[in-house]
Amino acid sequence: MKPERTPPPSDAALAELAAAGVRVLISSEPDIMAASRQARLLAERLGFSRSAAYHVATATSELANNLLTHAGGGRLSANLLDERFGSGRLGLELLAEDEGPGIADPALALTEGYSTGRGLGCGLPGVKRLMDDFSLEPRPGGGTRVWAVKWR
Amino acid sequence: MRIPILRLERILLVSIQVDLTDNDAMQFQSDLVERVAEIEALGVAIDITALDVVDSYMARVINDTANMVRLLGAEVVICGIQPFVALTLIEMGRGLLGADCAFNLSQALEMLKRRIAERGDTRFIGDEDV
Numbered sequence: 001m002k003p004e005r006t007p008p009p010s011d012a013a014l015a016e017l018a019a020a021g022v023r024v025l026i027s028s029e030p031d032i033m034a035a036s037r038q039a040r041l042l043a044e045r046l047g048f049s050r051s052a053a054y055h056v057a058t059a060t061s062e063l064a065n066n067l068l069t070h071a072g073g074g075r076l077s078a079n080l081l082d083e084r085f086g087s088g089r090l091g092l093e094l095l096a097e098d099e100g101p102g103i104a105d106p107a108l109a110l111t112e113g114y115s116t117g118r119g120l121g122c123g124l125p126g127v128k129r130l131m132d133d134f135s136l137e138p139r140p141g142g143g144t145r146v147w148a149v150k151w152r
Numbered sequence: 153m154r155i156p157i158l159r160l161e162r163i164l165l166v167s168i169q170v171d172l173t174d175n176d177a178m179q180f181q182s183d184l185v186e187r188v189a190e191i192e193a194l195g196v197a198i199d200i201t202a203l204d205v206v207d208s209y210m211a212r213v214i215n216d217t218a219n220m221v222r223l224l225g226a227e228v229v230i231c232g233i234q235p236f237v238a239l240t241l242i243e244m245g246r247g248l249l250g251a252d253c254a255f256n257l258s259q260a261l262e263m264l265k266r267r268i269a270e271r272g273d274t275r276f277i278g279d280e281d282v
Contacts, residue, residue, distance in 0.1 A: 029173040036205055054205065054236040055243065061207035112245060123208050126244035 006047040008090060008152070014082060017045060022078035026067045036061040039078040043092055046080060048152055055130040056092055056150050062123045063096040063146055069117040071100025071143065081149060090152040094131070099143040106136055155180045157187050162194040163264055165257070168214070169202035177213045181220060188224050195264035196221045199257055201232030206241060218251035227267045229253065231260035 009017065022042050024035040040057035048056065060076065067074035074097055081091035103109045112125050124146075128134040131148035139145045153176050158165040164187060172180060188196060198214065200206070206214075218228040231254040254260040 029171075033171045036207075040205070051236055051239050054240050057205045058207050058240045058244065061205055061209075065207060065209050126208055129245055130240065130243055 006049070008047050009045065013045075014080065014090075017042070018080045018082060021080065022076075024064070024076050025073070026064045026076055027073040029068065032061055032064040032068065035064045035076045035078075039092075039094065042078050042080075043150070046090060046092055046152060048092065048150070052150060052152075056094070059127045059130045059148060059150075060094060062127050063094060063148075066117070066123060066146075067096055067098050067100075070103075071098030074098030074100070074143075091132075091149045092152075094146075094148045094150075096146040097139060097143065099139070099141070102138050102142065102144050103136070110136070154183070157184060159187075159191065160261075162191065163261065164188065164191075164193045164196045165199070166196070167199040167202065171203070171205075171210060172213055181213075181217050184217060185220050185224060188221055188226050193221075193226045194268045195227040195229070197257060197260040197264060198228065198230045198251075199232045199260070200230065200237075201234070201256075204234055204237065206233075206237045208244065211241065215250055222251075227264050227271075229260040229263045231255065231257055 020042075022035070022038040024031055024038065026032060026035060036057045039060040040053050043053035043056040056078075060078065064076050067076060077095045079093045079095070081093045083089045083091065108114055110124050110128065115123070117123070124136070127146070127148055132151050133149040135147045137145055153170060153172070155166055155168060155176075164184070166184065184196070187193070198217065200214065203210065214230065218230065221228045228251050230251050233253055252263065254263050
């Protein structure tokens with residue numbers, strides 16, 4: 001028996017979700033859990049499969065952890081990406097921004113097993129795997145911006 | 153948040169129910185190694201049934217804890233990993249958890265007892281030498 005695919009939310013529900021989004025300021029460890037939980041709720045409301053919702057939650061947790069460990073805090077947001085009139089897809093976008101020192105060597109930071117923090121060295125490469133699209137770039141005013149999308 | 157450590161003869165049981173902060177994790181690890189050494193525990197079961205998101209930080213805390221306990225000379229089994237946690241951990245690119253795993257606490261206890269017996273440790277039988 002195959003589970004039925006959840007139908008996409010109605011237009012009205014999507015409009016509401018687009019306005020809502022998730023915005024969490026990460027300044028202490030409990031904020032990480034809050035961000036992860038809220039991102040998962042958003043994914044579930046967008047009709048993502050359970051496994052995709054857990055991927056989003058875990059990726060959020062990794063990104064929030066990075067903000068706190070490497071930049072002393074930052075902003076994490078999760079938003080609906082509505083491309084129904086373009087590519088026809090619905091997505092969930094994660095954005096992690098900080099004003100920290102920046103990443104000296106982005107390629108190295110994305111290398112499996114490389115860690116300067118407190119994880120296993122699979123945080124950023126892990127996020128890249130868990131999500132469908134990913135980019136990491138310096139912010140114009142200083143700091144780092146990580147963007148990742150999971151498509152439904 | 154302090155994690156209670158329960159004792160069942162020479163086996164210790166711990167259940168991690170929330171994400172741990174750095175301080176919580178250090179407190180938990182030092183409580184546990186102290187207790188393992190104090191009673192010369194033969195085995196430790198770490199239950200993570202209640203964790204539904206395990207990121208690389210929590211995975212490292214669990215891994216490190218298991219390794220610390222092993223260094224002291226006790227057996228470790230991790231139990232109760234949720235299906236979606238397993239799926240996500242592997243997807244992230246690693247079998248993050250290096251220790252042996254069981255479905256639930258009762259299987260974990262069976263595994264521990266079997267391993268302790270294999271090691272030729274007969275101390276588990278009752279409390280007579282405590």
